[in-house]
Amino acid sequence: MQNPYVPYPVRIDAIDVATEDKSLKTFRFSFLDPEDEKKFNYQAGQFAELSVPGQGEIPIGIASSPTEKGFLMFTVFKTGKVTNWLHEMQPGDIMGIRGPLGKGYPWDTLVGKNILIVGGGFAFTTLRSSIKMILEPENRSKFGTLDVVYGARTPGMLLYTDELTAWEKRDDIHMHITVDGTDDPAWNYHTGFVPALTEKVAPAASDDTYAIVCGPPVMIKFTLPVLEKLGYSHDHIIMSLENRMKCGIGMCGRCNIGTERVCMDGPVFTLAEINLTPSEF
Amino acid sequence: MKVIKIDKNIWAGGIDSLRSGYRLFGPVMQGDAHEYKELTSDETPDMAYTNTRLSPKSVVFPQSEPMFTYSLDENNPEHHILKDAPKDYSPRAVIGMRPCDAKALSLVRMNFDTEEYRDPFWMNSYDATTFVGLACDSPCETCFCTSAGCGPYHEEGFDVLLSDCGDAYEAKALTEKGEKLLAAAGWTAEGDASVFEPKKAEAEAKIVCKVESSNLRGKNSLDLYDAPFWKELSFACINCGTCTYACPTCWCFDIQDENKGTEGVRMRNWDSCMTSLFTLHGSGHNPRDQKHQRFRQRFMHKLKYFVDKYDKGLMCVGCGRCVQQCPANIDIRTICNKMNGYEAAS
Numbered sequence: 001m002q003n004p005y006v007p008y009p010v011r012i013d014a015i016d017v018a019t020e021d022k023s024l025k026t027f028r029f030s031f032l033d034p035e036d037e038k039k040f041n042y043q044a045g046q047f048a049e050l051s052v053p054g055q056g057e058i059p060i061g062i063a064s065s066p067t068e069k070g071f072l073m074f075t076v077f078k079t080g081k082v083t084n085w086l087h088e089m090q091p092g093d094i095m096g097i098r099g100p101l102g103k104g105y106p107w108d109t110l111v112g113k114n115i116l117i118v119g120g121g122f123a124f125t126t127l128r129s130s131i132k133m134i135l136e137p138e139n140r141s142k143f144g145t146l147d148v149v150y151g152a153r154t155p156g157m158l159l160y161t162d163e164l165t166a167w168e169k170r171d172d173i174h175m176h177i178t179v180d181g182t183d184d185p186a187w188n189y190h191t192g193f194v195p196a197l198t199e200k201v202a203p204a205a206s207d208d209t210y211a212i213v214c215g216p217p218v219m220i221k222f223t224l225p226v227l228e229k230l231g232y233s234h235d236h237i238i239m240s241l242e243n244r245m246k247c248g249i250g251m252c253g254r255c256n257i258g259t260e261r262v263c264m265d266g267p268v269f270t271l272a273e274i275n276l277t278p279s280e281f
Numbered sequence: 282m283k284v285i286k287i288d289k290n291i292w293a294g295g296i297d298s299l300r301s302g303y304r305l306f307g308p309v310m311q312g313d314a315h316e317y318k319e320l321t322s323d324e325t326p327d328m329a330y331t332n333t334r335l336s337p338k339s340v341v342f343p344q345s346e347p348m349f350t351y352s353l354d355e356n357n358p359e360h361h362i363l364k365d366a367p368k369d370y371s372p373r374a375v376i377g378m379r380p381c382d383a384k385a386l387s388l389v390r391m392n393f394d395t396e397e398y399r400d401p402f403w404m405n406s407y408d409a410t411t412f413v414g415l416a417c418d419s420p421c422e423t424c425f426c427t428s429a430g431c432g433p434y435h436e437e438g439f440d441v442l443l444s445d446c447g448d449a450y451e452a453k454a455l456t457e458k459g460e461k462l463l464a465a466a467g468w469t470a471e472g473d474a475s476v477f478e479p480k481k482a483e484a485e486a487k488i489v490c491k492v493e494s495s496n497l498r499g500k501n502s503l504d505l506y507d508a509p510f511w512k513e514l515s516f517a518c519i520n521c522g523t524c525t526y527a528c529p530t531c532w533c534f535d536i537q538d539e540n541k542g543t544e545g546v547r548m549r550n551w552d553s554c555m556t557s558l559f560t561l562h563g564s565g566h567n568p569r570d571q572k573h574q575r576f577r578q579r580f581m582h583k584l585k586y587f588v589d590k591y592d593k594g595l596m597c598v599g600c601g602r603c604v605q606q607c608p609a610n611i612d613i614r615t616i617c618n619k620m621n622g623y624e625a626a627s
């Protein structure tokens with residue numbers, strides 16, 4: 001069995017500043033050995049350890065879609081030792097990626113279903129992966145309606161704005177973009193918080209409709225009651241958790257919530273599953 | 282199952298014979314306490330010890346262990362590529378290990394040897410080791426192994442179990458690995474298998490301290506989590522982490538890169554759920570930022586989550602180290618009994 005702590009060597013191909021405050025950057029990587037790309041077989045919702053020799057490793061959700069070939073994409077918030085270093089790295093630099101890790105969104109269950117995606121802030125990364133994957137011509141017909149509620153503090157804090165604009169124009173996805181507030185007179189989308197907008201635009205709850213919720217704790221706290229009020233059952237509300245991790249493979253012992261290890265048994269759980277655990281996240 | 286008699290006058294000679302084929306580890310006096318260490322060529326294990334301050338888990342899972350090396354020098358064609366750290370997985374043997382510590386490694390193995398992943402560092406060390414146990418005829422007063430799924434003559438995890446019979450050891454070979462070690466030491470005299478049962482009964486009778494754990498499996502995890510006693514029980518705890526380092530079943534670790542000039546090593550180090558950094562998120566949010574939450578995590582993990590997850594009993598073998606060494610006198614036996622007896626108000 002391969003040593004699960006060994007990352008695949010990768011090269012940074014491109015770095016883009018993702019938000020107006022420059023706290024997030026989007027990195028595109030390619031594998032040094034093209035054979036490694038085939039081994040890195042992932043699903044939307046999974047994460048990987050970005051491994052910077054000399055600095056350490058960080059678990060980050062995969063923002064590219066499994067249908068996008070030739071590169072992996074991650075959007076990283078600058079916050080600690082490794083991410084501060086990463087933000088100073090340059091295209092051409094060599095580092096490692098270890099994964100894919102964890103369980104992605106339950107695509108086997110979601111096939112044929114209507115999907116409501118509710119995202120906030122920089123947790124939108126694996127949601128971007130999911131939307132991109134669903135919208136591929138070969139996949140779109142496998143799913144029902146697709147609604148996306150996405151909020152950020154300001155227009156400049158929205159991620160992937162070029163894609164958001166393109167998705168806006170399509171009729172096979174309903175985009176509901178909001179910001180907490182803005183004084184930009186040209187802003188012609190919503191203002192206000194995600195939970196309130198969700199209440200207005202969410203598709204009717206049914207056995208065939210699932211909500212995927214990913215965002216900061218405060219957004220989740222106020223969105224869950226809205227979904228419950230709309231009639232979404234707990235096993236139709238899917239969440240992705242973000243506990244602190246080191247190994248990413250269930251061994252180092254820090255990301256557990258009760259018996260569940262967020263890295264291995266998650267990071268994706270239904271609300272019904274989370275309700276059975278002490279909610280230490 | 283073969284039983285070999287080892288006269289004590291050929292014991293040291295046999296240990297010497299083992300040195301050419303094994304790296305030997307055993308209990309030796311270090312300052313004011315016994316510790317397990319790798320034996321130098323002039324050291325023999327001190328078999329008169331009661332127990333060591335730290336468990337021999339470090340033989341398999343060192344407190345600090347290099348995983349990989351790397352170069353940060355961009356003139357090196359393989360810079361920033363991790364290389365396997367040099368390792369010595371040649372045969373090694375722990376001589377004189379207590380049954381609780383061997384059982385502990387069997388429990389910890391379930392964490393490192395899983396369907397999905399196998400931790401190569403832990404497993405390679407474990408597989409390279411022959412475990413020679415020494416049954417406990419004089420347990421400490423803090424020992425409660427017999428009610429923690431273990432016992433003074435417990436054989437789980439051993440390749441050989443020795444029983445001290447005065448001027449000789451009776452050695453029970455439990456695995457092929459164990460037979461191989463006995464042969465390599467030149468110990469071949471036929472022993473007396475009948476000594477084990479009565480000595481076992483006698484030793485077990487000396488362990489008077491018990492914990493009650495039979496109800497834990499059936500308890501609702503969230504009821505226990507929400508039980509009102511956690512703040513009170515953790516009041517004296519100073520979150521020093523001594524219990525986690527001393528515990529033979531604690532396995533949590535951290536991974537850190539350490540650089541010196543343009544060379545570096547990715548290390549893994551023992552970590553402790555008693556520190557708030559252990560769970561601190563990048564955002565600053567911390568799901569266990571309070572002392573009683575970390576305290577609860579430790580005992581819930583050992584006495585409930587592990588019990589539920591594996592159905593192999595407690596993640597505690599009753600060695601008593603945490604009871605002896607806690608500077609605040611926190612006693613896992615009290616906590617286990619309290620959890621076992623807890624009835625949530627309906």
